[in-house]
Amino acid sequence: MAHTFTGLVDGLEHVALALGGRVEPQPSLPCGEDTTPLVRLHSECLTGDVFGSRRCDCGPQLNEAVRRISAAGGYLLYLRQEGRGIGLYPKLEAYVLQDRGLDTYEANLALGFGADERDYTVAVQMLLALDAPRVRILTNNPDKPSQLERLGIEVTRVEPTAVHASPANVRYLTAKARSGAHNLRLPGWPGD
Ligand SMILES: Nc1nc2c(ncn2[C@@H]2O[C@H](COP(=O)(O)OP(=O)(O)OP(=O)(O)O)[C@@H](O)[C@H]2O)c(=O)[nH]1
């Protein structure tokens, strides 16, 4: 089932897909399966999610999230945070700068934006409206559980997503791991 939300703090329309059978908030059973809803906060990426661009890992992550949440029960929150919150045209300008040698964060800064402008208050508003104050979250980005917890959502577990590396996105993923503190084990890195 799809829910759309308006009237949230940023004034944009955001979408939640309820997937799988068990989406009601339930306490974890002592010896059983964890039935806490599995949730992904997916930031909009028109180029990767819709057009299949291989510069980033968004499309494969979106597919993985739909598959895993459908199996476990939970919510995919599709957040209108294109370009880590800077918008589509500036993201395309940032790509031009990356083609000239800047990394994904340096390019945002060179354009006068923050490295990552995403604020997850809207996700908290959506989760509370869905009666899901307690969640498992699917991400490699520590900022997501950290912001949710700070804003009053109980994150019982952080489930990593797979690393969808390819020659076209390895520079981007390396910057996410080195400068963005994402928990990514990249091929060829120590400990891999
Ligand atoms: N500004 C900018 N945004 C980008 C770039 N590449 C992807 N994005 C955006 O980044 C967002 C996805 O963020 P990521 O940092 O890839 O991943 P994440 O969502 O923080 O982390 P995970 O939950 O582990 O996937 C989407 O909004 C994309 O549009 C880029 O080079 N520059």
Ligand SMILES: [Zn+2]
């Ligand atoms: Zn992307």
